[in-house]
Amino acid sequence: MKIFEPVTMGRLTLKNRVAMAPMTRNRADDDGVLPEYVAEYYAQRAGAGLIITEGTQPSVGGRGYAGTPGLHSDEQQAAWKLVADRVHERGGRIFCQLMHTGRIGHASLLPEPWELVAPSAVRADLTVFTADGSEVPAETPRALEIHEIHGIIEAYADAAQRAVDAGLDGVELHAANGYLGHQFLSHGTNVREDEYGGTPENRARFVVEVLTAMANRIGADRVGVRLSPGGSFNDMRGMDDDETYISLVKQLDELGLAYLHVLRRRSTPLHQQLHDLWKTTFILNTGYQGSSELADLNEIVTSGESDLVSVGRLFISNPDLVNRWEKGLPLAEWNEDTFFTSGPAGLTDYPFAT
Ligand SMILES: Cc1cc2nc3c(=O)[nH]c(=O)nc-3n(C[C@H](O)[C@H](O)[C@H](O)COP(=O)(O)O)c2cc1C
Known part of the structure; x- marks a missing residue:
């Protein structure tokens, strides 16, 4: 099956076309440092062609959940080095997802002088978790000043540098799922009247500038x-327009990035349009709306709809997912109750098929 064949991506040869999708698991300590067993968790999943890690804050102010790791201190970087080394020892490849959560978060997670910030002061209509784990209505974020936007772009570039210094193979900017990058792209969350808001080109600017800064720093x-x-x-429903994404992807294509990773929505053919505009590697996540059956995912890469597919939850419960698929072995069910709990239970204790 084509899904099991190697593929070139940037300077890497990936051993198959199945990526492990980024998944937050909340096991980091209060300083955003990952414990050693998380290195083992990723190493167990080195059979993926590419591992994309959990969302990781590029700065203290980007932290939206208790237990997410960071990549802005030496201690955090050392923990990531252990992850990279363990994954590489087992022949895997790993990119770190960089995530600033913007308006999704809570003041209790942010030490002074950090505040809940976003492109505009538009509140998400949902509940969020505080530092002590209670669930409360989201607060209205403060709109970022231009100099703060430039500071965040710089923080992303610094985190990208730390990722490479830690031995990780690269970084993925999280500009999806309603976090900061996505908040800039959407007309519902970005009502700025300066060069970062208004037109589709202006709303795309932040994501273009972050990626340009990271590319200039690490390639x-x-x-x-x-x-x-x-x-x-x-709470991003109905807030996106196709023009912004088309403008964005046209600009990003010129940068020659490693890949574009898109969550597919069944209701729109936009992902196909974006793929047509994109010259390097394309990764598709069929998301919660699609099938995770091997035959269907293989069809996606065989038909050329995407170069790789990314798979999330099946990798939680099947560390050796690709091997199981290749050998036709049964798959294990995931347990949602331990997605975000603390400790190694639900993380490193899913067995390998024999
Ligand atoms: C526990 C969990 C945590 C997730 N955390 C992230 C994240 O940090 N960043 C991200 O881009 N997507 C995140 N996602 C979304 C997944 O990457 C993926 O798109 C989603 O699980 C659908 O794919 P699947 O049906 O193969 O699981 C998360 C999903 C789950 C289940």
Whole structure:
């Protein structure tokens, strides 16, 4: 099956076309440092052609959940080095997803002087978790000043540098699922009247500038980006327009990035249009709306709809997912109850098929 064949991406040869989708697992300590067993969790999943890690904050102010890791301190970087080393020892490839959560978060997670910030002061109509785990209505974020936007772009470039220094193969900008990058792209969350808002080109500017800064720092072929056009997660329903994504992807294509990673929505053919505009590697996530059956995913890569597919939850419960698929072995069910709990249970204790 074509899905099991190697594929070139940037400067890497990936051993198959199945990527592990980025998944937040909330096991980092209060300083955003990952414990050693998380390195084992990723190493167990090195059979993926590419691992994309959990969302990781590029700065203290980008942290929207208790337990997400960071990549802005030496201690955090050392923990990521252990992850990279363990994955490489087992022949895997790994990109770190960089995620600033913008308006999704809570003041209790942000030490002073950091505040909840976003492109505009538009509140998400949902509940969020505080530092002590209670669920409360989201607060209205403060609109970013221009100099703060430039500071965040710089923080992303610094985190990309730390990723490479830690030995990771590259970084993915999380511009999907209603977090900061997506908040700039959407007309519902970005009502700015300066060069970062208004027209589709202006709304695309932040994501273009972050990716350009990261590419300049570590090389474009070590930088990917994730988009979810039309996605409703995190109260983004009805807030996207196709023009913004088309403008964005046209500009990004010129950078020569490693890949474009898109969450597919069944209701729109936009992902196909974006793929047509894109010259390097394309990764599709069929998301919660599609099938995760091997035959269907193989059809996606065979038909050319995408170069790779990314798979999330099946990798939680099947560390050796690709091997199981290749050998026709049964798959294990995931347990949602341990997606975001603390400790190794639900993370490293899913068995390998024998
Ligand atoms: C526990 C969990 C955590 C997730 N965290 C992230 C994340 O940090 N970044 C991200 O881009 N997507 C995240 N997602 C979305 C997944 O990457 C993926 O798009 C989604 O699970 C659908 O794919 P699947 O049906 O193969 O699981 C998460 C999903 C799950 C289940």
